[in-house]
Amino acid sequence: MVLTLLAFAFALGLLVTFHEFGHYWVARRCGVRVLRFSVGFGRILWQRTDRHGTQWALSAIPLGGYVKMLDEPPAGADEAASREAFNRKSLGQRSAIVLAGPLANLLLAILLYASLGLMGTLEPAAILSTPAAGTPAARAGLAGGDELLRVDGVPVRSWTDARWRLLDPLVRGGDIALDVRPAGGGAPRTLQLRVRGGDAAPDGPDPLAEAGLGLVEPRPMLGELIPGGAAEEAGLRAGDLVEAIGGVEQPSVSAMVDIISAHPGQALPVRVRRDGAELSLSVTPRIQPDGEGAPVGRIGVLVQGERPMVEARLGLLDSLRQGVVRTVDMTGFSLRMMGRMVLGDVSLRNISGPVTIADYAGQTARQGLEPYIGFLALISISIGVLNLLPIPMLDGGHLLFYLIEAIRGRAVPDRMREAGQRVGVALLFGLMSLAFFNDLVRLFS
Known part of the structure; x- marks a missing residue:
């Protein structure tokens, strides 16, 4: 919980x-006097004033910040x-200042x-699992092991x-079109994969899994061996990659565990790859009771999953590209999904609020730096796109008023602007309420 809150607070x-620094930077270039740039909200903990008269402040609530202009x-x-x-x-300068945030x-x-491209990451190779019968991937002719x-x-x-x-x-x-x-x-x-299209709700089914596309299951690799166990006695070693066991070729981790459990006291042929060479051995699982007292086989080894990996590392120009x-x-x-929501083609359950975002922040932070950076990029795009929507109270709403001003040749009347602000507040309140409702549904379902 603490990590989730810290990851969420840092991200926001x-x-x-x-976002606010974008407004500030362009405002200063346009000659606008910036009165305050605050990191955080609420009571000011620290402040200093620069030579341009801008007060730089660090405030108590670390959930964003704001820029106050003259x-x-x-x-x-x-x-x-x-x-x-x-x-x-001028109209152009005001528009540039507003647009700079998104x-x-x-x-x-x-x-x-x-x-992420510069750092380089080890990622699973794009080798596919066997698609379930009747799925679009199966109908297209994809097979397990296709790259x-x-x-x-x-x-x-x-x-x-x-x-x-x-x-x-x-x-x-x-x-x-899939080249494999x-x-x-x-x-x-x-091959041609034909899909109907559909939703992409955070709590809904994975579109790839629905299409029959999945990553090949990891191959079993032996980890730590229990001293004196059946695996050690059979000559198996940590790091051995299991190619076959009990007559089953290329078993998955779960299949290997099931085979061993189902043959207590019976010798099983096992073929492993060690240091590039194949070895054929025989292991006899020892009889042990399971949670209900029934006899099952155990060989005394930690079975791990091993997948083919590729290093994704790019140079500076390719990373920027x-x-x-x-x-x-x-x-x-994001824009297409919003359009489909308006048309009713995509469920409004896709709208997420702060609870879901905080949960994703914590999950990605626990997974490592690379997933968390990817999460930050995704949320940054969401903030930029959301603020560009032509809704009064958002940056896009201000740009809408400026567009009307450019067409009319004069500023939008105050009464029209005030009416628009009221509509914007209502829309944002409704959007926030829906986001919180979706969060609560995901939290308790």
Whole structure:
């Protein structure tokens, strides 16, 4: 719980502060006087004023931050001071200042995704499991052990990359071209995966699993052996990769455990790969009672899962290119999902609130730095896209008023702006209520 709260607070603080810094940076370039830049809300814990008159503050509640600008010049201000007010700036300058916040979030996402490419990560190779009968993958002719090479002509480097490339077309529906290399080598072939499309709710089924696409199960690899156990007596060693046991070739971890459990006191042939060479041995599981007293077989070894892995590491330019492509793809995907929600094609259950976001923050933080950075990039994109929506009270609402001003040739009347603000408050309240409701449903279901 503590890690979840810390990961959530750090994420929100970083992403909102970066958003506000975008507003600040462009405002200063446009000559607007910034009165305060606060990291956090509430009571000010520390502050200092720079030579431009901006008060930099650290506040008690670390859930974001804010920028306070000079909106109107004070009474009696001279011409120079009046020009520092936000509302005295040109339409283009005001629009740029407002747009800078969401763009800062998208820029941060690009940098975060680029950092993943520079860091380099070990990811599972895109080798597919046997699809369930009747699924689109089975009908397309995919087989267990096929290595996925391209999705709609775009190369994939790993299973993580493959999931990224598959998510949007699976939700959208239609035909997806998959280039695969058969297990054991051979010439690549192109298959057509036909899917109906559907929802992508956080608490719903995985679209890839629904299509019959899954990562091949890990192969059993022996870990720590119990001294004097059946595995040690049979000559097995930690690090042995099990190729076959009990006549079953290429068993999964669960299949190996089941085979051993089902043959107490019976010799089982086992073939392992050790240091690149194959060895044939025989192991006899010892008879032990299970939780209900029934006899089962045990060989005294920790069985681990081993998957083929690839290192995904890119140079600086390729990392930046990946950051741009992923940010553009996810931004487009988010906008399409919002459009489908409006049309009723996608469930409103996809809207998540702070409880779900905090939960994901904690989960990814526990998994490691790379998943957490990916989470930060995704939420940064969400903040940027959300703020660009043409809803009064959001940055997109201000841009909408500026667009109307550009068309009319004069500012939007105060009464129209105030009415829009009331509508915006109502829409945001409804959106927040729905998000909290979805959070509670996920929490208690």
